[in-house]
Amino acid sequence: MKRLLPAFLLMLGPCTATPALAQQEKSTAAFAYRQLDDAAKEQEARALMETLRCLQCQGQSIADSDAPIAGSMRSLVRERIAAGEKPEAIRAWLIERYGDYVSYAPQFTRLTWPLFAIPLVLVGLAALLLRGRFRRGGGR
């Protein structure tokens, strides 16, 4: 029951899923594999977990990983949501510790603004190309 890398990784070469060595990693994280009783809060926690990156397996969100550290992270998320913390506050707490890497949802920062500018650039390019086309093409 160890984490597996996305199956797509396999399409082009050897990959290492976790070897089944004698790893007796024993977590007492209460909510690693247990849902919150409050369905609305569980949904909120689930949505957040899907956007946090597992630190060990790295190609997966903590919602899709069997790595023990992902279990600890899930438990942390669920406990804090249950305690009434807002998902974005939990994300910020983790980013404070691990940097932007831990969040699959890029934050708008000095470093990541191009990610949010690119759709505008694409719209602009498309508009320029299409406008030119139709102005000329529609001339008659």
Next chain:
Amino acid sequence: MSERRPAPKPARAPVWAIWLPLVLFLAFVVVVVIGLYRPADRTVASTLIGKPMPAFALPAALPERPGLKSADLAAGKPHLVNIFASWCIPCRVEAPQLGALAKAGIPIAGISVRDSEEALTGFLKENGDPYWRIGADDDGKVQLALGSSGVPETYVIDGRGVIRYQHIGEIRPDDVAMILQKLQEASR
């Protein structure tokens, strides 16, 4: 429609649009060349370096030794905080180096992650026990609070409880001098 007009000038794509794909591709090549030739640093470092140790209080991992509170680490003297576990193979590799550091008089606080008392006792018996205190982080929460992404990791904490350095992975024999150096810097 039947009226014949002189054929209009054929429409062509603008010049910038024709060269744009090549320009973008060259940008791609540049980015990839940088990515391919820079040394692959695939570790996830803590961003808490230079910040105070987050507050925590861990219960004792072994009955005869006290647990670990963040306040223990702000007692005026630099410490090492070693994140380890009995299930982690590199931890065995670094055990002699930790032993040497402990012998040099460095207080090493251990945080054992997702571990059990029996396994830990066996591990320490087999690999030596350099630890001043060992806190049991059985659910991994303190590991997360410290921004640690794996085991083993070693933090250098100065006398005011500020994190000065994070060593990711096992301490190899040739890392010991560097760790001592970091401790020296932390005591200033």
Next chain:
Amino acid sequence: MTAELGLAALWLAAALAGLQLLAGALALTDRGAMLAGIVRPVAVVQGVLALVAFLALIAVFADTDLSVKLVAMNSHSLKPMIFKIAGAWGNHEGSMLLWVTVMGMAGGVVALIERRLPEPAMLATLAGQAFVSLGFYAFLLIASNPFERLSPVPEEGNGLNPLLQDLGLAFHPPTLYLGYVGLSVAFSFAIGALVTRQVGPAFARAMRPWVLGAWIFLTLGITAGSYWAYYELGWGGWWFWDPVENASLMPWLAATALLHSVSVLASRDALRAWTVMLGVVAFSMSMIGTFLVRSGILTSVHAFAVDPQRGSFILALLAINIGGALTLFALRAGTVSEGERFMPVSREGALVFNNVMLSAILGIVLFGTLYPLVAEAMGAKVSVGPPYFNPMGALFAVPMLVVLAVGPLLRWRRDRFSRVRRLLVIPAMLVGTGVIAMVALGGVALLPTLGFALALGLGWASVLPLKGRNLRRTPLPIWGMVVAHFGIAVSLLGMSCESAFSIEKLVAVKMGDATGVGPWQVKLDAVEPMAGPNWTALEARLLVRYGDHGKVMQLDPQSRSFWAPPQQTSESALLTRWNGQLYAVLGGEADDGRWQLRLWWKPFVPLIWLGGLLIALGGVLALFGRVASDLRRIFAREKIAYRRGRIAQLESSRE
């Protein structure tokens, strides 16, 4: 012996590719014209030799010849035969050999059957194909020889990743490769067209079956890959926006755009430069995707060891091939006119709009996939995942889907929207109803709501082009379009339902205890050990029942341990009903003897892949239709030629 035979065939094939390039290029000049005759035969023989090399590799894998390094590294004598064979391409060297084999054979087929293009364009195309192949031959022979011998010969092989010991995954990579490499033909045609400045309907018609074929394989490959990720990974996810997935999606997006612009070029002689451009881009995306995965530059820590030599080699190939093609494009496209004109509201207008939207999505995916690399060059680590790709993709996908519903109803060249307005009343109402229904349910996020509503409207609108037609006389390509567009609606409906209605249950249960997930009752009946050919497993027996009165059925999720190499996987168990899928995974045993179960009820989730299959089926119908009409045209031409010949004969005999 077999290995040496394979290596010899590979060297010969490479030499022939060199000859094909030289002869093809020289034949375009005045002095080399006499070389024109040898280009086609050389291309055919090159393809055959590549196939011989590939078969030789399969043969050494089938006998587990451990003196071949690749076999020793990747195979094991205990493996079932089918996985030994699949092991031949389940590794770097083998998959590159598969790549050149498919490429060589595709070139051979083009050389054998394509007669519509003017001869110079054909020669340039084959030379282009040889040029690209040559790079890959060099890569194989210099940097990754699959037939390298090993001494001393080891006792036993290293085994194959257990995840690859799955029939689906064994055939998934070759499917994608057929798609990738099929696009190389489009690329070569584009080069041929640029070199000879012959961009027109004939070029588009020659290219179209290859684009269609490649696109069908890509669609199937992505659909299958997504399904295997879904059941193998054991967490119920089916698309992760992982770099490797993106690497397979990008060529598909480009090929989809190309497919549509090729149609416009073939039937209306418009979009000339744009189509050539997409022909270059589509194969470029295949190569870039392969490079990103192969070089390990984007994938995570422990997955691949970055091999700078191989990485640089592929990068050099990329730079030469793509950079060269784009330079040629930039130099020549200025002299290619855009062709026939059309109005914004017309079939062409809708196709252009959707081409632009597809390209924009491609841009988002490419940029988002590469951005972590850019950030790293600036000294920071960022992650770009679903929360970025989903909304940004939707930004362009939503307008595209709206236009997709309307476009096929419009006439070529110019039309009025008012003409089709009445047809669109029902789809518009369906969209409205869908939105209202989802809002009334409450708690459904924006994207699933939009997806659900659009899927309903598009599902209706996609069959409208059949309205008023005699169904038995409707040409196959029209059927193909309708089926593929309907497939998009089906797939979208599945995605939206999965995202909006999935129910998850994580529980620890005692033996004999029951639990529920959605409408299902699940009882843990037993957990028993069992043994497979090269693994052992714990298998749970779950007795499940739908509703209160359903029939009791059995599900057997496993937790498997492989020993060559040692590794654990979880085999999920799925139960499919018409209205969804029950997904069960066996987790670990807790200290108190309870077993961890992960259960999901995913309403309508199979529609995602059913839709994918429909899209591919649409492609198959269109391909059959095109090939059939091409064949008819060829026969008709031969008949005319024959009659003309007869008439000439008669006339001459009368004289």
